[in-house]
Amino acid sequence: MSVLPKSVENVIAQFSKLPGVGPKSAARMTYHYLRSPNGDATNLANALIDMDENICFCTKCYNVSDKEVCSLCDSLLRKNSKICVVEEPLDVVAFENSAVYEGFYFVLGGVISPAEGIGAEDLRFKQLKERCNELLKELESKRLEVIVATNPNLEGEATASYIHDMFEKYIKEGTMVVSRLAMGLPTGADLEYADRLTLKRALEGRRSI
């Protein structure tokens, strides 16, 4: 016999599904709602239902959006000669929060990962090609830069190569440049603790000063 009422067990089970949340954390989260004055649980419930009902994917960049075309793709202030390919919507938030980029985005929806059973057909490569063609048509310069900003790991590298190969014809034509974010030491890092690959990349990418 379980000690907890079924409706409490249910909430714990739901929270346990979250990435990085174990049964103990899920229980603590659930008890927070049991303890807190009436309303907090209902507020979260309503926010979730509202999100489920109102959020769709932008038809241009596939970021989460509450409109058919998101505010970033719809903005006249963004440069249309650059498109930055990221894995997840949170990556767009990271770029926007640091205000270092002015072009468009494209959310791939993940990376090629044979280990997790994610192949090229599971990602938005077709849509990326369509979007790039659309941008190329609009561009006076007829020269588009695709910045691949997948994470700097094995899967991210493989996905970057795949994108490069996919656009090979355009690259040879000279209508497209596919670039990759620089790799090296992060700001504030301690050289002593840098891993081998980071050091290798930092050395390969060295610049004259």
Next chain:
Amino acid sequence: MSVLPKSVENVIAQFSKLPGVGPKSAARMTYHYLRSPNGDATNLANALIDMDENICFCTKCYNVSDKEVCSLCDSLLRKNSKICVVEEPLDVVAFENSAVYEGFYFVLGGVISPAEGIGAEDLRFKQLKERCNELLKELESKRLEVIVATNPNLEGEATASYIHDMFEKYIKEGTMVVSRLAMGLPTGADLEYADRLTLKRALEGRRSI
């Protein structure tokens, strides 16, 4: 202008209210629901609403319950000569999962903590006294043991003292024994890393073998 749609921001804000969940974790949790097939967010929302509607506090032990009297207080298998006073409902779960205790419980709702502005009047001392009197009436032996299982820290100790003082008359009468969980080294601990207070308590509570 925020990058995220308002309904997504709302869910992040709600998750951020959880103890130990920062804005980054809240965003990751929210994106889990955005990514997962429709239904997960609604399931959590429904579970929360269901919990809010169906859960009350047991009128005997003040643990969370879906009935007026919880299954533990209602059980004929529990020994009614012992009552274990804990801070929170999760402490009851910890005891029950380890199956080391057969008496009743009482959930105090916290501990006396001047730093957090929690005084004796904010906790269920009156209800504890009532429950103990109720148990004493039922008991043939007329001898009740109150096991104080508050956490082994300053506030927990102060609360244990408060309970001891509250029942002083009963203790002198011989109708009540107030005890405290043993303190010492936890199983599997490394003496080398034990803190001073734990070592002190372990030494004070030493037993002949």
